[in-house]
Amino acid sequence: MNPLNHVAIIMDGNGRWGLKHKNSRNAGHKAGLITVEKVIKETIRNKIGFLTLYAFSTENWKRPKKEINFLFSLLESFLNNRLDELHKQNIKLKIIGNKNFSKKLNQLLNTAEKKTLKNKKLQINLALNYGSKFELLNAFKNLQKNKAKINEKNLRKYLQTADVPDPDLLIRTGNTKRLSNFLLWQLAYSEIFFEKKLWPEFNVKDYNKIIKKYKIIKRNFGKI
Ligand code: FPP
Numbered sequence: 723m724n725p726l727n728h729v730a731i732i733m734d735g736n737g738r739w740g741l742k743h744k745n746s747r748n749a750g751h752k753a754g755l756i757t758v759e760k761v762i763k764e765t766i767r768n769k770i771g772f773l774t775l776y777a778f779s780t781e782n783w784k785r786p787k788k789e790i791n792f793l794f795s796l797l798e799s800f801l802n803n804r805l806d807e808l809h810k811q812n813i814k815l816k817i818i819g820n821k822n823f824s825k826k827l828n829q830l831l832n833t834a835e836k837k838t839l840k841n842k843k844l845q846i847n848l849a850l851n852y853g854s855k856f857e858l859l860n861a862f863k864n865l866q867k868n869k870a871k872i873n874e875k876n877l878r879k880y881l882q883t884a885d886v887p888d889p890d891l892l893i894r895t896g897n898t899k900r901l902s903n904f905l906l907w908q909l910a911y912s913e914i915f916f917e918k919k920l921w922p923e924f925n926v927k928d929y930n931k932i933i934k935k936y937k938i939i940k941r942n943f944g945k946i
Pocket of ligand 1: 751797
């Protein structure tokens with residue numbers, strides 16, 4: 723059975739679900755947050771140490787302002803309402819991505835990271851304003867600036883996931899097969915599952931089915 727330390731998820735399909743069921747993309751994001759909570763619980767139940775969630779990409783700024791504002795207000799209320807509970811559950815929250823939001827949101831994110839820094843049960847990496855190409859370019863710039871030798875070990879030190887093992891498993895919901903500038907370096911040897919269901923429809927049973935399949939894959943890492 724393969725060990726499972728890190729699950730990464732591209733939570734796709736909120737907009738389509740919202741339009742279909744409530745005639746509103748934002749309603750889909752709201753429903754998507756409920757799935758987030760269920761998946762966090764199930765990740766803990768499965769004793770998985772790391773969960774990385776793609777919540778907002780560097781490309782998502784191209785969306786209508788109304789939708790962007792809604793997404794960030796959803797994030798704000800999630801943190802305001804749930805931070806104490808996450809902390810009580812021994813969950814560490816880490817933001818990956820470029821934190822150049824409003825002063826208020828940046829403060830909230832920093833507070834959440836600081837408060838949960840020493841927690842050990844589950845680390846949630848929330849990818850916000852995240853883009854893998856930006857992360858890699860930044861890492862190379864840092865290597866150059868510090869006159870460090872360009873090799874895997876040194877590059878890794880400058881990734882935003884420096885202290886995090888690479889994902890064992892990537893799940894993308896929403897019936898689309900692409901990586902969308904997510905963890906391009908870190909996913910080099912991950913097992914990838916594309917799920918037809920839209921993110922708000924994705925449930926604990928679906929999640930466990932994927933975990934079960936993942937556990938029995940023969941992972942070669944280039945060997946035979
Ligand atoms: C992609 O679906 C989803 C997003 C860009 C946002 C993800 C946000 C959530 C799951 C809820 C908020 C989460 C937190 C942690 C506050 P899409 O909108 O691209 O869907 P589409 O492909 O159907 O348009």
